[in-house]
Each structure stands twice: as C-alpha cells, then as structure tokens.
Amino acid sequence: MSRLYTQDHEWIDVAAKESGAEATVGITDYAQGQLGDVVFVDLPDAGRAVTKGGEAAVVESVKAASDVYAPVSGTVTESNPALADDPSLVNSAPEADGWFFKLTLSDASELDGLMDKAAYDAFVASL
Amino acid sequence: MADDADLKTLPLDALHRRLGARMVSFAGYAMPIQFDGIIAEHLWTREHAGLFDVSHMGQLLVEGEGAAEWLESLAPGDFKALQPHRVRYSLLLADNGGIRDDLMVTNTGKGFYLVVNGATKHGDIAHMQARLPAGITLHHMEDHALLALQGPEAVTVMSRFDLTPESADQPAFADLKFMAGARWLWNGIKLGITRSGYTGEDGYEISVPSEHAEALAEALLAHSEVQPIGLGARDSLRLEAGLPLYGHDLDPETTPVEADLSFAISKRRKTEGGFPGAERVLDQLFNGAARKRVGLSVEGRMPAREGATVWVGAEQVGVLTSGGFAPSLNVPIAMAYVATGCAADGTALEIEVRGKRIAATVVPMPFKQKNYVREGDKK
Numbered sequence: 001m002s003r004l005y006t007q008d009h010e011w012i013d014v015a016a017k018e019s020g021a022e023a024t025v026g027i028t029d030y031a032q033g034q035l036g037d038v039v040f041v042d043l044p045d046a047g048r049a050v051t052k053g054g055e056a057a058v059v060e061s062v063k064a065a066s067d068v069y070a071p072v073s074g075t076v077t078e079s080n081p082a083l084a085d086d087p088s089l090v091n092s093a094p095e096a097d098g099w100f101f102k103l104t105l106s107d108a109s110e111l112d113g114l115m116d117k118a119a120y121d122a123f124v125a126s127l
Numbered sequence: 128m129a130d131d132a133d134l135k136t137l138p139l140d141a142l143h144r145r146l147g148a149r150m151v152s153f154a155g156y157a158m159p160i161q162f163d164g165i166i167a168e169h170l171w172t173r174e175h176a177g178l179f180d181v182s183h184m185g186q187l188l189v190e191g192e193g194a195a196e197w198l199e200s201l202a203p204g205d206f207k208a209l210q211p212h213r214v215r216y217s218l219l220l221a222d223n224g225g226i227r228d229d230l231m232v233t234n235t236g237k238g239f240y241l242v243v244n245g246a247t248k249h250g251d252i253a254h255m256q257a258r259l260p261a262g263i264t265l266h267h268m269e270d271h272a273l274l275a276l277q278g279p280e281a282v283t284v285m286s287r288f289d290l291t292p293e294s295a296d297q298p299a300f301a302d303l304k305f306m307a308g309a310r311w312l313w314n315g316i317k318l319g320i321t322r323s324g325y326t327g328e329d330g331y332e333i334s335v336p337s338e339h340a341e342a343l344a345e346a347l348l349a350h351s352e353v354q355p356i357g358l359g360a361r362d363s364l365r366l367e368a369g370l371p372l373y374g375h376d377l378d379p380e381t382t383p384v385e386a387d388l389s390f391a392i393s394k395r396r397k398t399e400g401g402f403p404g405a406e407r408v409l410d411q412l413f414n415g416a417a418r419k420r421v422g423l424s425v426e427g428r429m430p431a432r433e434g435a436t437v438w439v440g441a442e443q444v445g446v447l448t449s450g451g452f453a454p455s456l457n458v459p460i461a462m463a464y465v466a467t468g469c470a471a472d473g474t475a476l477e478i479e480v481r482g483k484r485i486a487a488t489v490v491p492m493p494f495k496q497k498n499y500v501r502e503g504d505k506k
Contacts, residue, residue, distance in 0.1 A: 036359070037166040039452040040428045040459075042481065058481065060430050062165040062452050063359050087428075 003095075004071070004111060005120035009034075011095060012071040012114065019108045025071060026099040027059065027090065030124050035061045038090040043079035044101055050074060052110050057100050059090065072110040074103035137182040138272040138340040146355050153358060154183045154245035161357040168360035169454040172326055173495075176278035177356035178347050181325075185248025186271050186334055187255075190238030191263035198239060201255065203383065203402040204232060205393030211236040212298060214306040214321050218383055218391050219243070219251060224404020224411075225379040226386060227254060229371070231332075233308045233321055236296060240308070240319060242273070242332070244373045271319075272340035277330035277364075279498060280352040285331060287350065288313055290320075305329070305501045313343070325361065327368025327497040366460060367453050369422055369492025375433055376420060376448040376462050384411035385464065387420045418445065419470040422492035423478070425450070425459040425485060431478040437463050438477045438484065444469045447478065453494060460494050461487070 003013050009031035013024045032038065042058040050056045050070035057068040057079075079101040082089055089098035105111075115123060134157045143150065148159035159180065162168060171177055189198060195206040204217040211234050219227040228247045233240040243251045248267075255265050276284065290300040290311035297309040300320070308321030319334035335343050347353050362372065371377050377386055382404065389412055396402060400409055425431050430452045437445035445465030453460045461478070469476060474489040 036161060037164050040430060042429060060452070062169075062363055062454065063160070065430070065432060084428075 002116075004114035004116060005123075006069070006071045006114060007123065008069050010068060010071045012111075014105070014111060017108050017111055019105050021105050021108065022077065022102055023072070023074070023105055024099050024102050025056070027068060027094055028120070028124075029094050032091050032094040032098075035059060035066060035090075037062050038087045041080075041083045041087050041090060041100065043083065044076045046076055046078055048076045049106075050076060050103065052107075060087075068100060070103070071114060072103075073106045075106065076101050076103050078102045137180060138337040139180045139182065139344055142341050142344055143180065143355070148355070148357060151358070156183045156245070158183060159355070159357040161359045162355050165357070165359035165363060166454045168354065168356040169363050171354050172278045172328060172356055172360060172364055173455050174278070174280075175354070176276055176280040176284050176330070176350075176352045177326070177360070178344060178353050179275040179277065179356050179361055180272070180344070181245075181275050181332070181361075182272040182337075182340070183245030184273055185241075185243040185245065185251060186268040186273060187241040187243065187252070188235075188238060188266040188268060189241060189255075189263065190266075193260070194238050194263055197258075197260060197263050198232065199396070199402065201258065201403065202230075202232075203392040203396045203405075203408070205395050206232065206234075206239065208393070208395070209234045211296075212307050212309045214308050214323055216391055218388065219254070220383070220403040220408070221379050222403050224382045224406075224408040226373075226377045226381055226383065226388075227251065227379055229373050229377055229388075229391075231321070231323060233319075235310075235319075240334075246374055268334070270337050271334050272337050274333045274335065274340065274344060274347070275324055275326075275330065276333065276347060276353070277324045277326040277328045277356075278352075279329060281328070281330040282500070284347065284350045284352050285320075288346070290318070293317060305499045308332075316343070318343070322500075325368075325370055326364040327370070327493055327495060327499075328364075329498055329500045360454075363451060363454055366449055366451060366462070367455055367493065367495035368497055369462075369494060371420065371462065372449060381464075382408050382411055382416065384408060384416045385418055385420065415467060417467060418464045419467050420448070420462060420464055421470050421489045422494055423447075423450075423461040423463055423476065423487040424490045424494070425461055425478065425487045427485060428459065429480060429485060430459040431461050431480050431485060431487070435461075436479045437465055437469075437487070438479060439469060444476065455495050462492075465489070
C-alpha cells in the first residue's frame with residue numbers, strides 16, 4: 001500500500017500499481033485546514049466513472065463549496081458512509097476515517113505523475 | 128482574490144496576524160476571515176462576546192443647517208424626527224428606487240453619523256458629494272477604526288470600562304439602550320459607541336481613532352468573555368439573524384419593498400414621499416411588488432448557496448442571494464428572492480444544487496431569534 005498526492009491536495013492509497021486495483025481517495029490535512037469547518041460532503045455514487053482531474057465530489061464548509069477532483073480515472077466502488085452522519089471527520093481525520101471514496105483504477109500509468117509524501121510536503125511548504 | 132500588493136491594510140492588521148487570523152481580501156482590504164474556526168467563533172458570539180474588526184466600513188459625518196432634510200432627499204427615513212443619540216437603519220436609494228447601500232444613521236446632536244458598507248463607501252461618498260448643498264459638510268472619518276463587540280456578555284464586559292460622557296449633554300453609558308449611541312471618553316480617548324450590530328445579538332459598535340484601535344481591542348480581548356471573530360462568522364451570524372448583506376441580498380436593481388425592508392420607510396415618508404424612486408417604491412408598497420426576499424429552511428444537510436435557482440415544478444420562481452450552514456441551528460438556511468405568489472410562510476419550494484432538487488420551505492426570519500435588549504426591557 002502506498003500513498004500518493006496531487007497538487008489539488010487529494011491523497012490516494014493504492015493497493016497495487018496495476019489497472020483494476022482498488023484505491024481510496026481523500027483530501028489532505030492541508031486541504032481541510034484551508035477549507036475550515038466541513039458541514040457536508042457530496043460524494044459520488046458507486047458505479048460512477050470518474051476521470052483524472054475531473055470533478056468527483058464536493059466538500060461544503062460553512063463558507064463555500066469546493067470541488068474535489070479524481071486523482072486518477074476509474075470507477076467508484078464505495079463512498080464513505082460515515083461522512084453523511086459526521087462530515088467533521090474530514091477536519092478531525094482527513095487522512096484516515098475522513099476518506100471520501102474508493103475506486104478501481106482504469107489506467108495505473110496515471111499514478112506516475114503523482115507525488116509521494118516527501119514531494120507533497122515540499123510542495124505544501126512552497127505555497 | 129486581488130493581488131496582495133493591491134490590498135490596503137486596516138489599523139488592526141498586525142493584531143489579527145498576531146492572533147493567528149487567516150487573512151483574505153475583502154472590499155479592497157486584507158481582513159480576517161477566521162481565527163479558531165467559523166463554527167467555534169459563531170457559537171462563541173451567541174454564548175459570550177465576539178470582537179469584530181469592521182474598520183473597512185465607511186464612517187461619515189453629515190453636519191450643517193438642513194442636514195436632516197438633505198438626508199431625507201437621499202434615503203426614506205424620518206431624520207427630522209430622529210432624536211439626539213438615537214440610531215436608525217436606513218437605505219441610500221437610487222433614482223429608480225433601487226438600493227445603492229444600506230446604512231446606520233445616528234443623530235449626534237450636532238449632525239448625523241453614518242456607517243456605510245466598505246465595498247460601497249467610495250461610491251456613496253461620490254453620490255453624496257455630487258448632491259451636497261452649500262452649508263452642509265460631509266466628512267469621511269478615514270482616521271477612525273470601527274470595532275463591534277457582539278453577544279450576550281458584551282454588556283458585562285463594557286460595564287467594566289471606565290467611560291465618562293464626553294460632555295454634559297451625553298447620556299451615562301449604563302443608560303445606553305438598543306439603537307442608541309453617543310460619545311464617551313476612555314483613558315482620554317474619544318469613543319463613539321452605538322448599541323447595535325449585525326449578529327442578532329445585543330452588543331456595541333465602537334468608533335475609535337485609528338492610533339488607539341489596537342489598545343482598545345487589546346483591552347477588550349483581555350476579558351475572558353471576549354474572543355476575536357472573523358468575517359466568516361459575521362456572515363453566518365447575520366444570515367441566521369435574517370439580516371441582508373449588501374451586494375448579495377441587496378443591490379441597485381432591488382427596491383426596499385422587494386427586499387422586505389419596508390420598515391425602513393418611515394411612516395411620514397410613506398405619506399409624503401420625496402425620496403429617490405418614491406413613486407415606484409410607494410406603488411409597490413401599496414399595490415405589491417412582483418418578488419420578495421424570503422427566508423428558506425432547506426431540507427437535509429447539503430447547503431444551498433447564492434445563485435442557486437428556486438423552483439415550483441418546471442417553473443423557476445426565484446434565486447438564492449445568500450445561503451449556507453447555520454451553526455446555531457445545525458441546518459442549512461438561505462435567503463432568496465421569489466415570485467410574490469410563492470413568498471407566503473410555509474410555501475413548499477425546490478432549490479436546484481448541482482443538478483439535484485432539494486426541498487425547501489419559506490419560513491419567517493430571523494431564523495434564530497434575536498437577543499436584543501430594547502428600551503423598557505429589564506436590564
């Protein structure tokens with residue numbers, strides 16, 4: 001299992017770097033800090049096809065709605081049911097219990113452009 | 128967001144940054160959007176006392192013979208009958224009756240003290256200067272900051288300050304009632320204080336010379352009841368209180384009747400008219416307007432935002448002008464302009480958000496009952 005990051009502040013855990021593998025997607029601690037108090041997350045339904053860089057979910061803070069993009073292309077298999085009852089999990093545990101959705105990868109080569117933790121931390125530090 | 132280099136700073140800029148504020152661009156200024164978090168700040172203000180920096184707003188003084196009559200040519204208030212030290216909410220109207228700005232007007236005894244919105248102040252001043260008759264002066268108090276202390280414990284905190292009436296004709300601070308104001312001396316510093324605000328809570332707005340703003344803010348924050356509050360919670364607090372935000376819920380195309388602000392047209396002005404757009408506004412007042420600002424309670428948990436459309440079946444009947452999550456009520460709420468036929472309390476409507484329809488119901492505002500301490504109330 002390895003965790004990769006996007007410049008849009010999503011993370012993705014991939015079980016294996018191969019097409020058809022399952023992955024879990026969420027937003028980073030930096031992202032939740034920028035959003036502030038999360039009050040609702042509009043998650044994709046299972047079966048929905050998402051495209052790398054395309055809109056996959058919407059996270060609503062008190063102040064505004066923000067798009068969350070798919071780090072890679074694939075088909076959604078499950079969204080996090082816990083976020084419906086407690087959207088603040090995105091603030092308290094963004095990189096654990098506050099995950100957004102799971103998907104099966106359609107093109108594992110799309111992972112190549114993503115950052116590892118060291119590269120993402122350096123990216124955040126540069127902002 | 129504007130380039131940071133273009134942003135002007137306000138007198139409390141350094142204090143906000145020291146307190147850990149997240150700063151954003153607002154009305155051309157760098158301003159704090161939040162400190163601890165919008166929900167925590169919102170709830171703190173409802174329970175205790177929140178300190179807001181609203182120094183971006185325009186503070187104006189109108190003085191001279193005939194000042195009340197002149198203001199009545201710009202706004203539909205009864206300023207001739209406004210007693211010294213009393214405050215009124217009013218509306219600066221365009222010639223077509225549209226709302227140029229909303230403002231607070233205080234009779235200082237020598238003239239009128241106006242507080243107008245930050246984003247509109249330069250336009251307001253130009254509009255007023257162009258209509259200024261001889262003998263009346265308009266002064267922009269650019270050397271003053273404006274702080275707001277809001278919440279049920281604001282009165283307790285202010286009662287600990289040693290405030291001396293600036294002159295014999297000014298009331299004692301302990302006698303200051305809701306929608307009243309005057310001037311006091313604090314450590315030799317002149318403060319203009321009104322008991323008013325924009326949160327639905329009891330509280331004060333305090334005008335202070337810029338060079339003393341930080342000392343006053345620090346003195347207020349030294350009390351355990353007081354926490355600094357950002358613009359984010361200011362917006363959620365005013366929305367729960369049903370108070371419109373200029374540039375969102377009010378604009379130059381919207382009249383006071385459509386905005387459900389007819390209370391700001393004083394009784395005498397309803398009969399006499401004589402304010403900009405009076406013919407149109409009074410026609411709407413007596414015969415009805417085609418649309419009206421209403422409050423909506425939104426079903427479920429998903430907030431609906433400004434710009435979302437409002438529907439009855441296949442017919443669009445309105446649009447949201449404010450919307451978000453109400454921290455004190457723990458539900459989404461919104462303000463919308465809807466066709467008058469759909470404006471009655473209890474009307475079932477639908478809001479379209481990202482292609483989905485959400486059920487909503489017209490409800491009376493405020494969403495959250497106001498906690499004002501009015502004249503005659505037990506102290």
